[in-house]
Amino acid sequence: MKGPPLTSQPAADPLLSHDIHTHTEFAPCAEGVTLEGVARRAREAGIRLLCITEHSRHLYAPEGGPPEGYRAAFIIPGFLDRQRSAGQWRVPQFIRTASAYRSENVWVGMEVDVDFDGELIIHDDVFEQLDIVVAAVHLLPERMAKEPRAEALTDEYIRVTCKALEKDVDVLAHPTRILKHTYVPVTERAIVPVLDAAAANGVALEINRHSLDPDDYFIRGALERGIKLAIGSDAHKLEEMADFGFARKVLEGAGVNPAEAGKHLFTPKRRRTLAHPQSVS
Ligand SMILES: [Zn+2]
Numbered sequence: 673m674k675g676p677p678l679t680s681q682p683a684a685d686p687l688l689s690h691d692i693h694t695h696t697e698f699a700p701c702a703e704g705v706t707l708e709g710v711a712r713r714a715r716e717a718g719i720r721l722l723c724i725t726e727h728s729r730h731l732y733a734p735e736g737g738p739p740e741g742y743r744a745a746f747i748i749p750g751f752l753d754r755q756r757s758a759g760q761w762r763v764p765q766f767i768r769t770a771s772a773y774r775s776e777n778v779w780v781g782m783e784v785d786v787d788f789d790g791e792l793i794i795h796d797d798v799f800e801q802l803d804i805v806v807a808a809v810h811l812l813p814e815r816m817a818k819e820p821r822a823e824a825l826t827d828e829y830i831r832v833t834c835k836a837l838e839k840d841v842d843v844l845a846h847p848t849r850i851l852k853h854t855y856v857p858v859t860e861r862a863i864v865p866v867l868d869a870a871a872a873n874g875v876a877l878e879i880n881r882h883s884l885d886p887d888d889y890f891i892r893g894a895l896e897r898g899i900k901l902a903i904g905s906d907a908h909k910l911e912e913m914a915d916f917g918f919a920r921k922v923l924e925g926a927g928v929n930p931a932e933a934g935k936h937l938f939t940p941k942r943r944r945t946l947a948h949p950q951s952v953s
Pocket residue numbers: 783808810845846
């Protein structure tokens with residue numbers, strides 16, 4: 673394992689117990705974030721569990737992206753097989769590089785993109801290598817329209833997100849971001865089916881620092897259903913790690929004293945043992 677280990681002492685501040693969502697030099701959208709930097713920042717901040725979760729669609733592309741752009745993973749049939757068979761992917765490289773940091777409290781996972789059918793953008797044998805799976809809805813068909821229609825996008829959001837929540841995933845990242853990014857109101861109609869599906873399938877919902885998502889009324893709905901909350905920096909910049917201002921605000925808005933947030937926070941269960949050798953080719 674690279675570098676000294678993270679502290680294993682219990683955290684006085686429950687928000688320091690884990691960061692389930694961070695990026696690396698493999699993300700084209702990250703600014704100055706590296707595996708080395710993320711591990712160092714987690715150590716310095718006293719984070720107890722660090723999950724390295726690169727975007728799957730970025731890893732199914734060479735550095736600089738596929739010729740069709742990163743949306744290709746959503747819109748080109750057979751894209752994953754094509755990239756893999758042509759060797760135009762970086763999954764093996766990511767797993768190899770990230771695994772050098774792997775330890776009892778540094779886990780290697782992915783932020784797995786969800787396609788327009790609610791399926792996970794990843795091969796099964798790659799999925800089998802991960803310590804944690806964070807699912808994310810980053811794109812929907814209506815989002816690509818010149819003038820996205822709110823009702824149509826809401827329908828797609830419900831359909832795709834609920835389907836993804838039925839998959840074997842641990843956390844749903846930034847649960848309402850796709851609505852906000854499309855300037856679609858986060859309505860009761862949109863969120864109730866998603867909250868119900870998360871509760872039914874035991875999937876944790878993320879409070880995401882990078883996207884400042886979701887809002888407190890969404891978290892209130894999660895708490896009413898007994899859904900666990902996961903703290904994710906989604907660090908695209910190192911300073912986004914261990915910055916809990918947004919999480920505190922949302923928790924307080926939802927009626928939770930952040931100092932007592934521990935009982936609502938998700939305790940991830942590692943999918944693979946540390947001894948599980950991670951590789952894929
Ligand atoms: Zn994301």
